[in-house]
Amino acid sequence: MASRRRSLTRSTTARLVVLAFLFQMLVTAGVLLFVQQASQHALIEEQQALVGELRDELRGAYAGGGQAEVKRLILTRLRSVRSDAVVILLADRAGMPVAGNIAAWPTVVPLDTDWRTIDLYRVGADQPEHMGVATSRLPDGSRLLTGHVIDANLRLTRVNAEAMLAALLIGLSLTLIGTLIFGRLLSRKIQNVVATAAAVGDGALAQRVPVDGSGDAFDALGQSINAMLQRIEALVSQLRMMTDGLAHDLRSPVTRLKSVLERAIVETRDTEALTALEKASAEADTLLSMLSTALLISRAEAGIGRESLVETDLAILLSDLVEVYGPLVEDRGFAIAADAPAGLAGRLHRELVSQAIGNLIENALNHGDGGSAITLTARDRDGILAIAVADNGPGIAADRRGEALRRFGRLDPSRHRPGSGLGLSLVEAVAGLHHGAIALEDNQPGLRVVMTLGPAIVRQQ
Incomplete structure (x- = not known):
């Protein structure tokens, strides 16, 4: 699971999907925030305009008929059917109420202001209400307060915010689905190329990348x-x-x-x-x-022979090779043994694998010292079949192992001995035929050649 998470974080496709999702999320959130702020600002401007109109109307009444006309207009406005949210207070110079639906002049409100929000009690109300007010002085020194209850607007703002949040969540969900679909399509396109490259690498040179003629x-x-x-x-x-x-x-x-x-x-x-x-x-x-x-x-190397892969028991295969090469090994003064767990098998080209192991045995005989032990082993390495041939000879220095794997490559000490320099090349080609590889390791002392040959099969005994 941890390796899968690491591969996802390193995946270019996953990064593109995440970036597309984040970009779309920011755009959606920005648009919704703008709409929410714009609508709230429009509501406030509307309330300010209503309060300003009412104030100007009362000022005009004062200019036409004095304080008596203002009181009459206040009573008229408060009795109208549209007065549910109207707030008006006419007070004298000392701030004592003269007319209106506010019982006392609010001390925290300046005498001259175009807009201020405050919680006040209207006459007959048992709870304060949130309202926006404007104040001014009349020519005779009396005070005038006009306002509008904005509780409904606050509720509308909350509903608007909730609606925006729901829209944001829905938008993000749709954005996530869209980016995942985009990532899937992009990944599928890339996987077509990867699958074709892998098939060609396995020797299927006739494989081609699917094209749809779209011209993209x-x-x-x-x-x-x-x-x-x-x-x-x-x-x-x-x-x-x-x-x-x-x-x-x-x-x-x-x-x-x-x-x-x-x-x-x-x-x-x-x-x-x-x-x-x-x-x-x-x-x-x-x-x-x-x-x-x-x-x-x-x-x-051309992949010829993969159709001949059959399930092969490794213990039997190595035992047969020990029996075949045993007389030759003993005649040369060496010892040979096989070690493979019971039930370990793999899908192998038996003849080619046998020849590859035989080449490794002959290399150990040609380059090893008399009396050395040659050991054939087979193991399951994390689900991969690994066959090793080890000896106790002089081995190959770590900096010369790449040269030893080159075709016709022969290291200086072995040039006077019989051979063609193709033994390890054949082993490497056989490993490649099984989608595996070859590695030269230090046997301390000697050399251990390890072939990986595809998935291991473990049968219950």
Whole structure:
């Protein structure tokens, strides 16, 4: 689970989805906040306008008829059907009420203000109400307060805020769904390219990226990759045909040469000539072995043989190899043993894996010291089958192991010994055929060559 979370945090697609979601969330939240603030501001301006109009109307009444006209207009306005939210107070110079629906002049309100919100009791009310008021002085020194109850507006503001919050949650949900769909489509497009690349890497050079003809960037990318793969397939096919043909063509004259040498060995009586012919015959054998190994490597790297993978018991396979190579190993003064748990199996190309392990055994015999032990092991490494061949010889220095894995690569101490330099290359090709790899490790002392060969199968015993 932790590794999955780490892969998600490192995923470019996941980052794009998160960025798209955050951007859309910010846009949605910004728009809704703007609408909420704008609507609230419009309500406040409307209330201020109503209060200002009422104040101007009462001032106009004072200009036309004095305080008596103001008192008459106040009584008229308070008796009207639209007076439920109206707040009016006319007070004398000392602040004593003269007319209106407020029992006393609020001391916290300045004598001249265009807008102020405050909680006040109206006459006959048992609870204070939130209202917006404006105050002014009349020419005779009396005080005038006009206002409007804004409790309803506050409720409307709360409802508006709740509606905006609900809209934000719905918008975020839709945004999340949209970004996830976008991420899924983007990931699917990329996975098509990844799957094609993986298939080509496994040797399926005929595989192509699916294209839909839309002409978008992914379609253009797929067409470009397909054109490249078509060119690579043609070049690899030509190279494979040339190398296979060359190897086949060379095998025939070398085989004929081998036959001529064998007849000459039988017929000659000259000791020096016989020695020379035997050396030539040995070189012909080496050349035939090199050609056969090169053919096997090219076929394995091309993926030829995957259809022959069968479930193979590793304990039986290694035991058979110990039995086959046992006499040769003992004749050379070595010891060989196998160690594989019962029930461990894998889907293998039995013949190629056997030949690869045989190459490793021969390498241990050719480069090891007499009396060394050769050990064949098979293990389940976190679900991956690993086969190792270890010896107690001189080994290979860590900085020379890459050179040893090169095709025809032979380290200086081994150049005088028989061999072609293709043994480890074949092992690496066989591991690649099974979607695995090869690693050279220190056996302390000696060398341990480890092949990973795909998923391990553990059968209950």
